[in-house]
Structures are given as C-alpha cells and as structure tokens.
Amino acid sequence: MTCPAVLRIIFGDDSDSRKLPLVSGLPATVEELQTTIKTFFQLAEDFRLQYMDSDFNAFMNLTDMSDVQDKGTVKVICMTTMLPEEPTVMLYPVDPGQLNPHPTSPPETSPDSLLPQTTSSLASSSSDDTVHTSTPHSSPQVQLSKCSCWPKIFVVPKFSYEAELELQLKNDEFERDGAYFNPGPKLKGQILDGLAQEIMKYTKYPKDYQCDEVAEALTRAHPCLGQLGNRTGFWGWKQSLKYKLQNYRTKLGRLGDPEIRVNSLKHKRKGQGKAAASIKKPRKAEVHYIPLHPKGETAESLEEERVSILSEMKKRFNEVVIKTKMEKTFSLRRLEIVDERPMIEDFKDRWPALFQESGVNDEFMRITTKPLLSKFFAQLDHFSPKLNSLFKSKGGAKGQKMKNILAVYDECDEIDAKRECVLKSLIIYLNEDPASLVKEYLATAIEDAENDLAQTVMCIFVVRGGDFPDNIWVVIEGVKVLSNVRSVIVAFALLFGLIYALDLSYPDNLKYTFEFVQKVLMNMDGHKLNVKIQQLKMKMFI
Incomplete structure (x- = not known):
C-alpha cells in the first residue's frame, strides 16, 4: 500500500501557499499531479508546475515525478496569455439627408460613450436598415455562449x-x-x-x-x-x-x-407511451442541440424573421444580413428539425439559406462550436502521410484497391483530388464501399443519374465529362440538397455538416467512416471508439 504524502503548493509569490494532501501517495506522472491540483484547488485556467531544486535552490520546470518528494514544494505557474484584441468595425445606420460630402471633424465623445454597449442596447439599436458584422455566437440576440463543450477536466463547483x-x-x-x-x-x-x-x-x-x-x-x-x-x-x-x-x-x-x-x-408519437422511448438528445457531441429562443423573441416573431430571409435571398450581395437572420432564428430551426422531423424537401423550401456551403459551415459552428471545413481539411492533411503509409502496408485484395487509388494520389497535384484519394482509401480500410458514398456518371448518362437520385437516401453524385466541369451534387432522401459543389471532398465535408444540421443518423453502410471523422479527425466525443477505429487510431499515433 502506498504511503500518504503531502505537498506545499505555491500560487504566485510565497505569500500564497497551501497544503495538498495525497492520501494515495505521490502520483506516477506529472500529468496526474496537474489533474489532482486542478481538481483539489478548483482551478479553471491552464498552468505548468515547477519544483524546488536542491542544487540551485531555485524553482525549475517539473518534467519528472522523481524530482518531487514527500513534503516537497511545488509552484503553480499560470499560462494565461494575453491575446491581441481583434480590430472591430462598428457600422451604424445613417440618414441619407444628413450626409455631407465635405469631411468634418469627428463628434465629441464622452468617457461613457467609450464603454462597451450592453446586450440590451445593442439589441435595441439594430434594425432592418443596420448592416451587421458578426461571427458565430457573437450576435447578442442569440445568447449561445452559456453552453460549451464537455471539459477535459471537470472542476467541482463551490458549494454554499x-x-x-x-x-x-x-x-x-x-x-x-x-x-x-x-x-x-x-x-x-x-x-x-x-x-x-x-x-x-x-x-x-x-x-x-x-x-x-x-x-x-x-x-x-x-x-x-x-x-x-x-x-x-x-x-x-x-x-x-x-x-x-x-x-x-x-x-x-x-x-x-x-x-x-x-x-x-x-x-411522443403513438406507440411510444414511455418517457424513455426514443429520447431526442445530443448523440454526436452537439453542444447547442435545442437552444432557448433569443431574449424578447417568440416563435411567432422568429417565424416572421424566417419569412424575411426568403425575400433577402432574392437580393444580391446580401450575405451578411442573411447570416445575421439565420443566427437569430437558430433556435426556431433546431426545434423544428428535432421535434417535427420534417421531410428534407419541405425543410429546404422553408430554409433555403441553410443549403449553401456557407450556410452549412455556419450551422455546424452554431451546433458544435467548431469550424467545419477548416478543421476537417487541416486534420485530414495533418494525418494524410501517416494514413497513406498504413494504407500502402495493407495486403490482400483490400490492399490492392487502396494502392490503385493511391497511385492517383501520387500522380495528381490538385489538393482536393489528393484528399479524395485519402478518403476513399480510408473507407476501404474500414471495410466499407466508396461506391456507396460516391456515384459517378458520364455526362451522356445524366438521365440515369436523375432516375437513381429519387431512390437514394444519402450519397454524393458526380457527373463527369462533357464540355463543362464535373457537376457534383449532395443528395439526401432523394433530394438534391447541394449542387455545383467544387469537389468531392468538399461535398463529403458538407454532407457531414448537413447530418448535424438536419439531426440525421450516420448511414449504416458508412457509419465507421463518419464516426472516424467525428471522433478522430474532428475530435468530438472521442472517449468511446469502435474497435476498428480504436485500432486505426492507435496505429496513427505510433
């Protein structure tokens, strides 16, 4: 049985020191000691540790637990860094009658006017004539910042x-x-x-x-x-x-x-008379599953905003206004998709702004607080060399299929084509069929593609050849939800985002591929992995 130990923990200067009892003895690793300190003293910020070195009689960075003894002294160094503030441009509505072509001196400002506006003042000052600039979750009306991802280390709150x-x-x-x-x-x-x-x-x-x-x-x-x-x-x-x-x-x-x-x-629907039947809850690491309506808004007022989006879609160069209205109506959209489970075709008619590349990317950010395209491509590019070496080392018929695909990878210079090769090899490696994800047709067989589309649950259609660039569609429930996508790999990423936006399950014939993307590449809820994916992940990090 390990002997209990105790450490002196210093925060900042020597004037703030506290005792840390370790009933089970000293931890085996520095990471375990950090977790114990963070939990025991309920620290929220990141930090590193230093120990008192007997040779120099000074604090040194702690890298090995052999440097820490019972009744020793450890110092906590916070790693909070001050990031430079991003420049903010604030645009205000201007009465055209007050415009002056001649430059004038700026109006005088009082010290109070330099203070940040409150949420209520910002909300009351916005109108249809105001041009909004925003980033995901920055709109004061949406109030999504109360939720966040599950922490790596849960900190016990203070009680009474x-x-x-x-x-x-x-x-x-x-x-x-x-x-x-x-x-x-x-x-x-x-x-x-x-x-x-x-x-x-x-x-x-x-x-x-x-x-x-x-x-x-x-x-x-x-x-x-x-x-x-x-x-x-x-x-x-x-x-x-x-x-x-x-x-x-x-x-x-x-x-x-x-x-x-x-x-x-x-x-509950008929036949689901138990409270535990068909529970609708986050199953793919969604952070904002069904948020509350914005302050001061009702379902009726948000429905009016939805209708206004349809008219805004007819205007040119109106992306900023549409994005702001989509953020504002996020709660109404989520409640509709989760509670009512509408048909995809009907939902697309009601929310056309969602079925665009920017709309899918923004909606994924609202739901998961993570960027879709940028993170997916960054992670895929990061792991591609290791994945390619694993794919090439595979033997048998499956290995030969992957080698044929990777031969195209070595010959082409276009980045999206390389990513597509990695994706198809990954699908084969996980014992799934790339043909169930991507269906390819020649331009002369466009009618066959249209006929197959109605029978398709979830797939990417590629029409190649002819005098025009490849035409790529994303199809869900027989509906062409996205058209003229620039590449297959972008279409796959957008399909992944639409699964979140429409609260769909992963297709059974590609569930391991999508689970790998979610839990390994996107690093969302990767605590429990399928055996296939767990083995692949272990090989990737060797």
Missing part, C-alpha cells in the same frame, strides 16, 4: 459557505485519521444540486463516462467523501447523481426548457 466549511473540516479529519464522512440528507442534497447545475452548463443528458468523471472529481476534491465497498470509491455518488439529474430535468421541463420538453409524454 456552510457546506464548504463542513467539508473542509471533514477533509482535515480524514487527512488526520483516515475517517470517511457520510453526509446527511441536507448536505448531500446541496452537493448533488451544485454538481447537477454545473453539468447542465455542458449537457442536459450526460453520458455514463461523464457521470464517472464528475463523481471521481468530487472524491478527489473532497477525499472524505470517498466510499468503501466498491471498486471505484465513488459508485454511490455516481448513482445518486444520475437520480438527481433525472429530477433536475423534470423541473426544467416544467419550466419550459425546449430540449427537455421535446421528450415529454405529450410529445
């Missing part, structure tokens, strides 16, 4: 003063005597309430491994709450947390939370 005081006393007693603490119903309820509220900042339907991380973080932050009689030491807290989350979701549903209400019994 009384709860923190009692836990601190019990932690001291545990450090001294090794006595575990079984909190009473009131204190346990406060702890579970605090954890549930913190979890809701990230997801309303946490997965099993996420509940494990929360319960483990709680027992690391407060060792006295550990539990005997089970392998993990926090199994009881995990089960209690799941029950608390169920009750918490019930309260949110009664208050009108849209993500909870879509799963109430009154919203």
Whole structure:
C-alpha cells in the first residue's frame, strides 16, 4: 500500500501557499499531479508546475515525478496569455439627408460613450436598415455562449459557505485519521444540486463516462467523501447523481426548457407511451442541440424573421444580413428539425439559406462550436502521410484497391483530388464501399443519374465529362440538397455538416467512416471508439 504524502503548493509569490494532501501517495506522472491540483484547488485556467531544486535552490520546470518528494514544494505557474484584441468595425445606420460630402471633424465623445454597449442596447439599436458584422455566437440576440463543450477536466463547483466549511473540516479529519464522512440528507442534497447545475452548463443528458468523471472529481476534491465497498470509491455518488439529474430535468421541463420538453409524454408519437422511448438528445457531441429562443423573441416573431430571409435571398450581395437572420432564428430551426422531423424537401423550401456551403459551415459552428471545413481539411492533411503509409502496408485484395487509388494520389497535384484519394482509401480500410458514398456518371448518362437520385437516401453524385466541369451534387432522401459543389471532398465535408444540421443518423453502410471523422479527425466525443477505429487510431499515433 502506498504511503500518504503531502505537498506545499505555491500560487504566485510565497505569500500564497497551501497544503495538498495525497492520501494515495505521490502520483506516477506529472500529468496526474496537474489533474489532482486542478481538481483539489478548483482551478479553471491552464498552468505548468515547477519544483524546488536542491542544487540551485531555485524553482525549475517539473518534467519528472522523481524530482518531487514527500513534503516537497511545488509552484503553480499560470499560462494565461494575453491575446491581441481583434480590430472591430462598428457600422451604424445613417440618414441619407444628413450626409455631407465635405469631411468634418469627428463628434465629441464622452468617457461613457467609450464603454462597451450592453446586450440590451445593442439589441435595441439594430434594425432592418443596420448592416451587421458578426461571427458565430457573437450576435447578442442569440445568447449561445452559456453552453460549451464537455471539459477535459471537470472542476467541482463551490458549494454554499456552510457546506464548504463542513467539508473542509471533514477533509482535515480524514487527512488526520483516515475517517470517511457520510453526509446527511441536507448536505448531500446541496452537493448533488451544485454538481447537477454545473453539468447542465455542458449537457442536459450526460453520458455514463461523464457521470464517472464528475463523481471521481468530487472524491478527489473532497477525499472524505470517498466510499468503501466498491471498486471505484465513488459508485454511490455516481448513482445518486444520475437520480438527481433525472429530477433536475423534470423541473426544467416544467419550466419550459425546449430540449427537455421535446421528450415529454405529450410529445411522443403513438406507440411510444414511455418517457424513455426514443429520447431526442445530443448523440454526436452537439453542444447547442435545442437552444432557448433569443431574449424578447417568440416563435411567432422568429417565424416572421424566417419569412424575411426568403425575400433577402432574392437580393444580391446580401450575405451578411442573411447570416445575421439565420443566427437569430437558430433556435426556431433546431426545434423544428428535432421535434417535427420534417421531410428534407419541405425543410429546404422553408430554409433555403441553410443549403449553401456557407450556410452549412455556419450551422455546424452554431451546433458544435467548431469550424467545419477548416478543421476537417487541416486534420485530414495533418494525418494524410501517416494514413497513406498504413494504407500502402495493407495486403490482400483490400490492399490492392487502396494502392490503385493511391497511385492517383501520387500522380495528381490538385489538393482536393489528393484528399479524395485519402478518403476513399480510408473507407476501404474500414471495410466499407466508396461506391456507396460516391456515384459517378458520364455526362451522356445524366438521365440515369436523375432516375437513381429519387431512390437514394444519402450519397454524393458526380457527373463527369462533357464540355463543362464535373457537376457534383449532395443528395439526401432523394433530394438534391447541394449542387455545383467544387469537389468531392468538399461535398463529403458538407454532407457531414448537413447530418448535424438536419439531426440525421450516420448511414449504416458508412457509419465507421463518419464516426472516424467525428471522433478522430474532428475530435468530438472521442472517449468511446469502435474497435476498428480504436485500432486505426492507435496505429496513427505510433
């Protein structure tokens, strides 16, 4: 059994030093020590560690745990960097009657006018005559910044003063005597309430491994709450947390939370009389699944905005206004697609601005908080050399297919064509068929393509040859959702984005390919991988 240890942790200068008890002894790695410090002291920012070196009598960077001894001193160095502020251009509506062709001196400004505007003032100042410049989630009306991706390290929140005081006393007693603490119903309820509220900042339907991380973080932050009689030491807290989350979701549903209400019994279809049947929840690492309507907006007012987008689509050089209105109506669009499950053709008629390259890219950013095209291409290019070497080392009939495709990769200079070769080889490597993703036709057989289109669930159509460039379509449910896409690899990325935008499942004949893109390339919810993908990922990082 490892001997307990204790460390002196210094924050900033020597005036702020605290004691870190380590009941299980010193961690095996520096990363484990960082996690313990971050959890125990509930630190949010990133940091590095230094130890007191006996040779130089000064703090040195910690790279190996052999430099740390029991009752040693470790210093926490925050790595917060100040990024330069991006220049902001603010455009205001101007009365044409007040325009002056002659330059004038700028108006005088008071100190108060230099302060950032509040959300309410910005919202009230916007109108149809105002030109908006925005980035995803920057619009004050949308208010999506309250949600974020699941953290790499869950930080236990602060509880009430009384709860923190009692836990601190019990932690001291545990450090001294090794006595575990079984909190009473009131204190346990406060702890579970605090954890549930913190979890809701990230997801309303946490997965099993996420509940494990929360319960483990709680027992690391407060060792006295550990539990005997089970392998993990926090199994009881995990089960209690799941029950608390169920009750918490019930309260949110009664208050009108849209993500909870879509799963109430009154919203179930005939034959789904149980609350747990066909739960609609994020399954592909969506961050904003069904957000609340913007402040001051209703379904009726957002429907009017949707109608106005149809007229804005008829104007030229109007992308900025359309993007702003699409951001504003995001909650209405998500509720419609998740709750009503409309036909793709009907949904395209209602939201035509979504079915463009920029529309798909922006919608993916709103849902996942990650850029679609830029990250997908960057990650694919980064891993392409390693993937190609794995593909070329494969033998048999499958290996020969990949080598034939990669021969085209070596000969062509066009980057998108190279990416397409890597994608098709990846599909073959995962025992799936590239022909189920990309169907190619000659220009003389365009009628055959049109006939096959109606029978297609999800695919990319490529019409090659003739006097014109290749015509590439993205087809979903027999509907041509995107046309004249510039390359096959771009069409695949947009298809991936549309699966999120339309809340669709991955097609069964390509589920491993899409899962690889999501969990490995895009690094979204990569905690649990299929065996095939896990083996490929391990080979990629060797």
